[in-house]
Amino acid sequence: MQTGADNPWFSWRYLENNWRTLVDLTGQHVSLTVQAVLIALVLAVPLAVLARNRPALSGAVLGSSAVLYTVPSLALFGLLAPFTGIGRTTVLIGLVAYAMLVLVRNTLVGLRGVPASVVDAADGMGYPPVRRLLTVELPLALPAIITGVRLATVTTVALVTVGVVVGYGGLGQAMYRGFTSSYRAEIMTAAVLCVAIALVADLLLLALGRLVTPWLRRRA
Amino acid sequence: MNGGSALGDALVYLNDPLSWTEPGGILDLLRDHLWMTFVAVLLAAAVALPLGLWFGHAGRGGQVVVATANLTRALPTLALLYILTAWLGLGQWPTILSVAVFAVPPILSNTWTGLREVDPAARDAGTGMGMSAARLLRDVELPLALPLIAAGVRTAVVQVVATVSLASLVGGGGLGLIISNGIFTQRYGQALAGALVVVAVCLGLEGLLAALQRMLTPAAMRRGGRRRTRAVSVTDPAPRVTV
Numbered sequence: 001m002q003t004g005a006d007n008p009w010f011s012w013r014y015l016e017n018n019w020r021t022l023v024d025l026t027g028q029h030v031s032l033t034v035q036a037v038l039i040a041l042v043l044a045v046p047l048a049v050l051a052r053n054r055p056a057l058s059g060a061v062l063g064s065s066a067v068l069y070t071v072p073s074l075a076l077f078g079l080l081a082p083f084t085g086i087g088r089t090t091v092l093i094g095l096v097a098y099a100m101l102v103l104v105r106n107t108l109v110g111l112r113g114v115p116a117s118v119v120d121a122a123d124g125m126g127y128p129p130v131r132r133l134l135t136v137e138l139p140l141a142l143p144a145i146i147t148g149v150r151l152a153t154v155t156t157v158a159l160v161t162v163g164v165v166v167g168y169g170g171l172g173q174a175m176y177r178g179f180t181s182s183y184r185a186e187i188m189t190a191a192v193l194c195v196a197i198a199l200v201a202d203l204l205l206l207a208l209g210r211l212v213t214p215w216l217r218r219r220a
Numbered sequence: 221m222n223g224g225s226a227l228g229d230a231l232v233y234l235n236d237p238l239s240w241t242e243p244g245g246i247l248d249l250l251r252d253h254l255w256m257t258f259v260a261v262l263l264a265a266a267v268a269l270p271l272g273l274w275f276g277h278a279g280r281g282g283q284v285v286v287a288t289a290n291l292t293r294a295l296p297t298l299a300l301l302y303i304l305t306a307w308l309g310l311g312q313w314p315t316i317l318s319v320a321v322f323a324v325p326p327i328l329s330n331t332w333t334g335l336r337e338v339d340p341a342a343r344d345a346g347t348g349m350g351m352s353a354a355r356l357l358r359d360v361e362l363p364l365a366l367p368l369i370a371a372g373v374r375t376a377v378v379q380v381v382a383t384v385s386l387a388s389l390v391g392g393g394g395l396g397l398i399i400s401n402g403i404f405t406q407r408y409g410q411a412l413a414g415a416l417v418v419v420a421v422c423l424g425l426e427g428l429l430a431a432l433q434r435m436l437t438p439a440a441m442r443r444g445g446r447r448r449t450r451a452v453s454v455t456d457p458a459p460r461v462t463v
Binding site: 067070071072074075076077078079081082083086151154155157158159160161162164165166172175176178179182184187188190191194195198199202 | 226227230293294295296297298299300302303305306307378382383385386388389390396399400402403404408409411412414415416418419422423426
């Protein structure tokens, strides 16, 4: 391993020579994250709606999510790799699984937090269940769902890096290469980019969340 | 990929006594794994407990507690692992230190919340009896906050034992080595076997700690204690996914 003097943590030269690779890896990282969170959201919301009225199902959902939480991502990729091989699919399945945990849970919390009186009022006005769900309950659960999406996104950005074990880890790939060649600038640059993606995504979602819940702002 | 034959290979691997007892086999890796877990949790507790007690007792520092949790969420564990390894060199210490960093938030926030949630009447009663601040902390606040603090430590242990698997990616050993070696050499049966062992260890430890916690909680506090540890998981909907 080189000494600190000729192995800096940051190097303009490295950036100049490798910006194209870094842009590619950042793109890979972002697209994996976006895809995973969107798929997880599409699966999680109906699941949470189904689970809401069935205590047995919601117990099973929350219980299995607690179990999956204790399963390390490396082990999950180890479980998947024999069946789905090396590459993007395996990483994506793992990411969707973890993102779903957060989203199902938060959607359930949000739906349960809808005041019974509001549900009664909607029923009294003759809303059929689907309309009640779409126009009353889901909007009221929206803040909890958005919190879940932010959490799932930040977590997913971090998790993508573990994809290196199956050869598809976005910026984790650059970290791994920096590690194998003992080049500090490469590791640090990729790590800083990861944190930057997470923070930017979080801020964007925060803004989006405010945009779609104008009634909360008005009240405040 | 041929998943079926991988499952067969995994069973063969797990059934072979040599895979367990050979030097660098499952038992050796398990010992390293648990050792790193133990040291990391100890380090994290040594930092987080005093801080949480102090902030919680003084009723300050809520922002710090939340900020720590949020910051560590954005930083990938693997990134910190690579950075510390590039800095300190190969071995177990980079892993121990980085997983310890991520174990601080659950202990810190639970200790802080536990102390903040102590019934003000109990605190007033203690002060009224002429207790000093230190005695109030030791005899009133700490015992009442204990269920939550224990829950925080338990979360940290489970998270650390899972995250230590990543040590194999930076030359730190541990059970993750079976998985990553299996994938890198395309022996998927071994990868699958390693994953099963890691999952079993994580779930086993979680179950053990849950039983221990129930045993150590005085019967009178059991229902209240359980309810309170649940309440936390709702206010903090994000036990960190074990990256």
